[in-house]
Amino acid sequence: MINKSGFDLVLENIDFRRFADTLSVIIFAYSDDKYIYVNPAFENATGYMLEELLQMNFWEICHPDYKDLVRNRGQARLRKEKVPSNYEIRALRKDGKDLWVDVFFSVTQVAGKIISIVGAYDITERKRLQEALALSEAQYRAVVEDQTELILRCRPDGKITFLNNAVCHHLDIHREAMMNTQIESRLFGHQPGVLTAVKDQLVSGLPFHVLEQEVEKSDEKYWYEWVFRGIAGERGELVEYQAVGRDISERKKAQQILQEARDRLEMSVQERTLELSQKNLELTLLNRNLNTVIMNMSDGVIFMHKSGEFELLNPAFKKSWQERYQDFEKNFGSWSSNSSNKYMKRLFVSKKAFQDEEIIIPTANASLRFLASGTPIVSEQGAVTTAVLLIRPIKEVHHLVSRFSGYTARFHFKDIITGNPHMNEIIDVAKMAARNASNVLIEGESGTGKELFAQAIHNASQRSVCAFVAVNCGAIPRELIASELFGYNEGAFTGAKKGGNPGKFELADGGTLFLDEIGDMPLELQVALLRAIQEKSICRIGSNQMIPVDVRIICATNKNLFEEMQKGNFRQDLFYRLNVIDLHILPLRERPEDITLLFNYFLRQMNSERTQPLGEDLKNSLLSYDWPGNVRELQNVAEKMVNLNHISDQAFNFSRPQALFPQEKKTINHFSIQQAQAKYKNERMEQERNRIISLLARYDGNVSQVAREMGISRSTLYRKMKNLSFEKI
Known part of the structure; x- marks a missing residue:
């Protein structure tokens, strides 16, 4: 009901x-x-x-x-x-x-x-009964005796003159015992002054007075309600009181239940209100903490409505885009609202997140490139109107990758040790080159310190905060050098990494790209390198999207690049693009004053406890040698002597090239540096061979898994296996 x-x-x-x-x-x-x-x-x-x-x-x-x-x-x-x-x-x-x-x-x-x-x-x-009161006393008594309501009458002095059967039944009293007794003492003993209160109210003009009475019967409580009325005589004087009572115990119980219901409801509302207040406080604190985290994140954070409008941007986002922020805001909105946008469909239609997706948005200026992760915010009803995007410009990502991948320059001009006037002039030219972004060509024999100069130029330039990426053009297979320099997209070739891979140009964006052994670069790739330098943009293998790059090129070669150009081994247009500033590093034999200076430096590096100066015989032996390996060979000899404890004031035997040993120990150390290197190389090859065998066994001969574990391509792994004579396994 x-x-x-x-x-x-x-x-x-x-x-x-x-x-x-x-x-x-x-x-x-x-x-x-x-x-x-x-x-x-x-x-x-x-x-x-x-x-x-x-x-x-x-x-x-x-x-x-x-x-x-x-x-x-x-x-x-x-x-x-x-x-x-x-x-x-x-x-x-x-x-x-x-x-x-x-x-x-x-x-x-x-x-x-x-x-x-x-x-x-x-x-x-009762109303019908009240109407019957107008009848005669006899009629009145006949009517009220059989009523279920309690009816009694008393004189103004309180003496009871009439009570019906209902009064006797409910109050468990005898009619004879009640007649002519005081109504207050017999019925309302716990409420003295009842009749006076009734009289005062009736005198004030009110038609009746209501009184509630509590009665205890058989250890149970009952409630009765009495309605008093005054009966006037012919002259209007008060001649009698009439009281009509009824059992209101059920009503009282109902009222009590209603009150309890109301009290419990109010208590429930109060508890719920308190609970909601606590939840609101917790949400406020959570919001405050979340806002603090978002506002202090290093990644850019966007809360984006499905319409493409930004609801919230953190400071890192604006800082990372700087002057391109307006360009981003304008183009991102049109890009995100495109009905074919797969990322927005994933967030707002499929309600799924995506992670670390590289996104390129073409603009009237340079394209916007960034790495993005998105998460939809799903309401309790299952709707998605807002999503959170973590966005970082691809340049920042590449800088981060470069930093943790070791693409940094550790040498400065103060690390270049020389006492040669001509070398000091070269250093001065290199310092001037560091002040601008022009390309630099460094020529010199192997081991003269060409990369040392390249790193020093980078660290002295405004690009020092960005990556220094070194590439040995002679050490990379011809078929891989293009993907190493320019990168590739997923699916560009068999074995291409999922998600693609940025090339060295992208990793060096904003910094310096050092191309060592540039003279060994294949002619067909020189065209692509020239275009990248001229256009200041590259295109990944497997893509037609041009990617702008801001890279300073420093090249090094141990060849005469001008002669290589005349022979047709090096493109003339590329040569002049690279040879804006030319540095020619002298070989060690042409700067003898640096031999003992550098030898002492290497000794101090490897044996800090040695303080005695070099003997004259040792100096003469060092100066009389031709040093075809230049500074690298000198360092190798110094390290070898320290490790084998052959540093002394005695002269060294230079009769055999690269074999610097004292004559008296010739019998026990009768092997050359080349032999030591060969031994070391064989040990390295054996270690690598054993590692490949172990990985092949672990992955049941799966070459792709082994290459992935070693961090190399399958073609490189096959080449290593061929060099290590795996056909005999």
């Missing part, structure tokens, strides 16, 4: 329905003038069925004369004003007859909704 849209909201967790449905007291509830609950007693009293009542307006049953009274009392209770707890109203039954009820209200407000819970007692019979 309940409309769950309203009543359950009020009486949640209260076993009210079961109890209310069994009461003889009328119980109903309404909200917005619509019934939301009625008990069977209400149906019986009004003659309406539940289905009819739920479709009716509350005011259709209320008699027009009492509508204002009911409305005003309800509003006063909602304002928590003091009003009578109950009052009589006139209602209309379905058959049109009057229905008199004594009602008590409980008005509450939940979630902005006003709900009235009403209990009522059918007093139609």
Whole structure:
């Protein structure tokens, strides 16, 4: 019998329905003038069925004369004003007859909704009885004796003159014992002054006085409500009091249940409010912490609406794009709103994240290139209107990769040790070259320190904060050098890495690309290198997308590049592109003053405890040698002597090239540097051979897995296996 849209909201967790449905007291509830609950007693009293009542307006049953009274009392209770707890109203039954009820209200407000819970007692019979009071005393007594309501009368002095059978039954008293006794002492002993209060009220002009009485019978409490009226004589004087009582125990119980329901509801609302306040506080703290994290992240963070508009940008995002921020904001919006955009479809349609995707957005200026990861924010309803993007310009990514991949320059001009005037002039020219971004060509024999100069130029330039990427053009197979320099896209060739791979030009973006042994670069690749230098952009293998790069080129060669150009082994146009600033590093034999200077330096590096100067015989031996391997050979000899403890003031035997040993120890150390190197090389080859055999066994002969584990391509692995004679395995 309940409309769950309203009543359950009020009486949640209260076993009210079961109890209310069994009461003889009328119980109903309404909200917005619509019934939301009625008990069977209400149906019986009004003659309406539940289905009819739920479709009716509350005011259709209320008699027009009492509508204002009911409305005003309800509003006063909602304002928590003091009003009578109950009052009589006139209602209309379905058959049109009057229905008199004594009602008590409980008005509450939940979630902005006003709900009235009403209990009522059918007093139609009492009203009929009151009408009968106009009859004669005999008729009156005949009528009231059989009434279920308690009726008694007393004189102004309080002496009882009449009581009906109902009084005797309910209060468990004898009529004879009550007659002519004081009403206050016999019935209201716990409430002295009752009659005085009644008299005062009647004198003030009020028609009746209502009094509630609590009676304890058989260890149970009962409640009765008494209504006092004054009966006037012919001259208008007060000659008698009439009291009509009824058992309101069920109503009291209902009121108590209603109050408990209201108290529990209010407590539940308070607890829920406290819980929500705590949750709000936690969310506020979480938001604050999350905002702090986002605002201090080194990656750019975007909260983007599905329309393409930015809802939030962190400082790192604006900082990373700097002057290109406006360009990004303008072009990113049109790119993201494109209906064919696979990344936006993944976020807002498929509701899936993506990780570390390289994205290129063409613009009127240079393309926007960045690495992006995206995550959709899914609401409780499963909708996605906002996504979080982590964005980092590809240049920053390459700088980070370069830094952790060792693409850094560690030598400075202060690390170049020389006492030769011509070398000092070369250093001065190199320092001037560091002040601009012009390409530099460094020529010199192997081992003279060409890369040392290249690193020093980089570290002295404005590009020192970016990568220094060195490539040995002579050490890379012809078929791989293009992919090493320019990179490749996924699927560009068999064995291409998933996701593609940036080339050395991209990794050196903003910094310096050092091309060692440039004279060994194949002619067909020289064309691509020339185009990259002229256009300041490259194209990955397997792609048609031009990628802008800002790279300073420093080249080195041990060949005479001019002669190579004349022979047709090196392109003339590329030569002049590279040879803007030319540095020619002298071989060690042409700067003898540096031999002992460098030898002492290497000794101090490898044996800091040695303080004695070189003997004259040792100096003469060092100076008399031709040093075809230049500084690298000198360092090798110094290291060898320290490791084998052959440093002494005795002269070294230079009769055999690269075999610097004292004569008296010749018998026990009779092997050359070349032999030592060959031995070391054989040991390295054997170690590498054993590693490949172990990996092949681990991966069941899967060459691709072995190459991936070693960090090389399959072609490189096959070449190593061929050099290590794997065909014999």
